[in-house]
Amino acid sequence: MKSLGNVRRSFTPWADGAARPYIAFENVTKRFGDFTAVDDLTMHVYEREFFSLLGPSGCGKTTLLRMLAGFEEPTSGDILLDGQSLKGVPPHQRPVNMMFQSYALFPHLTVADNIAFGLKQEGMERGAVAERVDQMLKLVKLEQFARRKPHQLSGGQRQRVALARSVAKRPKLLLLDEPLGALDKKLREETQFELMDLQEQLGLTFMIVTHDQEEAMTMSDRIAVMDAGIVVQTGTPGEIYEAPNTRYVADFIGNVNMFEGRVTAIDDGLAEMETGDGFGIRAVAQPGVSAGQHAWFAIRPEKVDVTRRKPDQDQNAVEGEVWDIAYLGGLTVFNVRLDSGTIVKATVLNSERAVEDPIGYEERVWLSFDPDCGILLER
């Protein structure tokens, strides 16, 4: 997977101002009655991109996909596919295939016939259909199940049939609504990589909904984090994780420690903040943060150092007592209670953990971090 990673790193059409988006949501609003499911949303996805939608249940992810596939019309705004408005184009004329969250397998057809359905529909010749079906069955590891009916399959197997059926036609744009949620970890990881391979080889554009942030991180070129019908932040997995633009995003992706306080000074992008926890922070600030305002400092647990000795810095260091230790094999998580009562999470790689004299419960320790390890957020 190393080589894949390298290819992906050089793929950044969203940074190129001249590139035309493949999918463009332009100020799209979708209302159901007086409930607004998608609220004035603008979002661009580029050709060959692996794009993930991440967000809590009910935030409008499925609704977005359904509008792209043609099952819902936007209440206002427009969706462009390859520069063409999709307004009024019926689902069967869109070069888009969708995997349904509910699978929607045809109960009267066998697994093989389910997968072949779209291929036969587009008039593909018999031999080619059979070959493609075999290939798809192999992709989802269901070769022995080709002749079963959907009701004779387990939940995870059904999910894989639904995935195979939507991929079979190799549509230019594939929409996957939680494609791997019912699979066990090992199968999920294998399928993830095969999907990425397929997408890479065939040059498809994927838009995928997932609840699993790790999955989104592994597979995506970019991630959109949604909340109640709006996109809060769009960015590469690295950007989303390292530079979340709000507390909501920081909190949604991974673990984070948050300190609240007042900004006292700004110079050269570095802000000084006095926290309510009795120590000073000097850190990179989000553009727009100004002196005197209320702000939050977000830092990931793995960026926090735990030491017995007081570090030689006045800012970005605070003392506390070890409250809880969770040993996770590869790493250890310390929950440290500051004197203010705040609990701070710090993870330490076990390669660095002193085996002879490990830090124990109720010990006094110092927590410290570098100025560029966290970020100061306005909201």
Place this chain on the structure above:
Amino acid sequence: MSGRWTWFNVTSVVLGFAFLYIPIILLVIYSFNESRLVTVWAGFSTRWYVEMFNNQGLMDAAWVTIRVALVSATVATVLGTLAALALVRYTRFAGRTLFTGMVYAPLVMPEVITGLSLLLLFVSINMDRGFWTVTLAHITFSLCFVAVVVQSRLVSFDMSLEEAAQDLGCTPFEAFWKVTLPVIFPAVISGWMLAFTLSLDDLVIASFTSGPGATTLPMKIYSQVRLGVTPEINAVCTILIGLVAIGVITATMVTKQRAVADARARQADPA
């Protein structure tokens, strides 16, 4: 429910079945009676079956009945399925409640009223009463039974199946034809069978709407019985019972075979 045989269970089952089937068994037995007197046993014979087949009036009536039942069941199934689709799919059209009520009303309408009103209609539009008026009348009243049967299946039909079909390139009509219809087909078939049997044994509505040359079997039997029951009638009824029994058994076996085949497939592949 416990599976134990208690005296109470056994007695109630025996009594129930006796009540249901003794009249039918008697009818079948007496159809093989030598004697012309229905209630006096005089030895085994099949002569009434021969006479029945030679009774031109009875045979004509049977033929009319079967044609009426076939045509009316088929038309009622098509229309009833469409009505059910409209009722389930288009939940927001104006007058839906009225439409629903109107589809269901004939279910609870006394047959005499249905028959009479249809008669008045046919008279007022000057339609000659005969085969087509009976057929039309049967379509009207069996349509709502089909609609009810199909509708109850459609309510639990997952609409996303049709969406998936459209997503894979089907027009809305193709999606209905290739996915919805096959999935609801068992309900459509039961609707057809229901309509067919309803038409087969209808006496009241047929009496109102039929005319010369279109006497149905129930009408014929009824008019003959008024002149006295002949063992011939018993023979006709026995054949009808036989037909219905074969239909029911075939339907059951088809369903069962499918279940067995499914179970086999499950065992054949490793899980």
